[in-house]
Amino acid sequence: MSNVKNYLILLSILFVSGSCISPPDNFPSTPEISFKDLNFSSSDGADSLILSINFKDAEGDLGLNPSDVDPPFNPVTFKRDNSGNLIVYSARPPEAPSFNPIDWVINPIVNNATVRDTVWVEQNEDHNNIFVRFFIKRNGVFTEFRWQDPPFFTTFNGRFPRIINGNEALPVEGSIQYSMLSFGWNSIFRNDTLRIDVEIQDRSLNRSNIVSSPEVTLNQIRRE
Template structure:
């Protein structure tokens, strides 16, 4: 069984300018990223696929801490019926999906009250700030490998922590190393050619450009 929910983050960044100085003209208000590298690290426990991107941002409002869970950074949106009531699994309408850990939450907290039931939900994309898409090459054509689909029902989207620990506006640039842990990388992709697309989002909900890795196999990027 693949373990795909564990993420680690290593950040290296450089604050370029103080808040009282205008950032360089080439520093964007919308974050800008570029691909830097990717490597695969195999261990006796979970393996790690690490992607590195560089970033620039004029305001420095990048990153989310664990306490950043109020809207618009809440994890879930709760679906309701036409009376405003939560939709429970035992009384789900015909159009509702079967149980899976993306569309249903077990005993969630709603308005500070724990609901002892299984509730129909929608994942809030703004809860995360780094978005990763996987593509696999078959017969010379790339197609997206969607982790959200069965049997995985998960995602490699996640969070990196705040670059600045205050609310000051400062231009920043640096490197984000985003490590995705799993026991099943090699058994799943074997010798396949894959590509990864990465995008980040600032706290004003501005999405960066999308950057793509080269076309690689795991053996080509394995750390020796």
């Protein structure tokens, strides 16, 4: 399933009219979100789990473009030994994990040069701006389904693009439709009762509140 993980983003945005100096009192500097909808759509290819949320933000500094990869939005941090050297898989210390696509990167570009090796890294959570967690209900209790653990070694965290491309602070509200594509939704979750938690982050690294979907099964939210 981790080989087919993709995102489709649709944004619906309202720029609030009036002075930018005094945004409406109910527009927070930290993003505020609310749950809107959750749908499941199957197809001959990858199936889609489509999450929709509403948002409000006083400055409008939401979203990241593909070019936003400099700190603090860099994808990974390269782990180094006490001498400052990169730690490669062939000379990994005992505490290093076995190879997996989260902790190790093959032939990365470091300081504008390609390193022809497998290098130990730490994922930078601030590279993303939308964070999604899955929970399964068993015996009346929700337990997190951790995609980052074996055998998947992935997450469904991702990015939505900049809402305002300029640097002017503008209060905005709107909705985000976040479509998570995979071949494995039915085979993994089948008739399980699910809940999805989501939060977003602005470019000042302010995290929104966490909102949760209702308790659902895939069949209950299936959209033809």
